[in-house]
Amino acid sequence: MRFPEIGQLALALLTQFGLKVIGAIALWIIAQKLIEFSLKLIRRAFRSQNIEPTLISYLLNIISVTLRIVLVVAILGFFGVETTSFAALLAAAGVAIGAAWGGLLANFAAGAFLIIFRPFKVGDFITAAGVTGTVTEIGLFTTDITTPDNVLTIVANNKIFSDNIQNFSANPYRRVDLLAQLHHDVDHNQAIALLKTRISQIPNVVSNPAPDVEILTFTLAGPVLAVRPYCHNEHYWQVYFDTNKAIRETFGEAGYPMPEQRYAFTFPPENGTSSVIPSSVISS
Structure with a gap:
């Protein structure tokens, strides 16, 4: 050729x-x-x-x-x-x-179950597989969660489905848990009444159920109040910080003294008598 x-x-x-x-x-x-x-x-x-x-x-x-x-x-x-x-x-x-890639297929199957059973949806605020944040996407193999500090976290579906899931957006409201330390000499009934009135005026605090303010425990500084308003999940942090401000402002306006720890000391007997310093005298 x-x-x-x-x-x-x-x-x-x-x-x-x-x-x-x-x-x-x-x-x-x-x-x-x-x-x-x-x-x-x-x-x-x-x-x-x-x-x-x-x-x-x-x-x-x-x-x-x-x-x-x-x-x-x-x-x-x-x-x-x-x-x-x-x-x-x-x-x-x-x-x-x-x-x-058995694990990859397990993630795929877990993603299908997440869609079927719907423990959460896009936009819900959840804790799953040790990650807390807002769900931005549920994919074939992974779920995207944006944490409160605006970090995108990609979590395998199988890890989510095999672990406990907390959905903070599922119910119409959630509780904010805070503590308020009182001085020994403060009338706790008055403090409770003042806090309930002040907290009920905070924006986005729901009226039903009403805020809970009760004595939770006692410390060397005095009684400790459990302060628990309720709000929608979208307003959680706003209510959280506003409630902290309300506690400080309410106690300051009422003129309550600063909580302090008190101790009583007993010294060895002298001439057959013991010497005791009352707790109201020594404080720290």
Whole structure:
């Protein structure tokens, strides 16, 4: 065969291959646009049916992965690759990957259970797997939680599902737990009445149930009050800090003395009598 004929044949093959490559690229771009458009339509259809946003995101992820796998198989078929053999190879690879990545599949299964049982949804404030924050996304394998200090934490679904879950947004209100130390000489009934009146005026404190203010325990400094207003989870920290301010301002306006620890000392007997220093004299 002459060199000119070889050159023409090589040129024809390269041209044919180049056209296939261009066609594959065009097919990939067009198919990607169609997949994105289809996902938008599906999302819109799901939202019109008032389906849970978390479930919508989960289903769209599955559909997206499935469509892209089909697209890859179609492009391989366009290049003349035997797709049936590729499907068998893909199935075998799936079995091997499944055996090697058992933990990944466990996360996938846990994600499905989280969607089915719905212990929480996107936007809920939770504690799960030792992480506390707001759920921003529930994915196929992981859940994204943004902590109160605005740090995105990605937690494996299996770790969440196998651990205890606290959902602070599930109930209409939650309790704020604080303590207030009183001086020995303060009338606790008066202090309780003043605090209840002041705390009930704090914005976003719910009236039902009413704030709890009671004696919790006793220390060397005096009785300790449990101060417990109730509020919606969204207002927890605002009520928390405002209640602390209310405790200090209420006790200051009432003129209550600063709590102090008191001790009584008994000295060895002298001339048959013992010497005792009263606790009201020595304090620290």
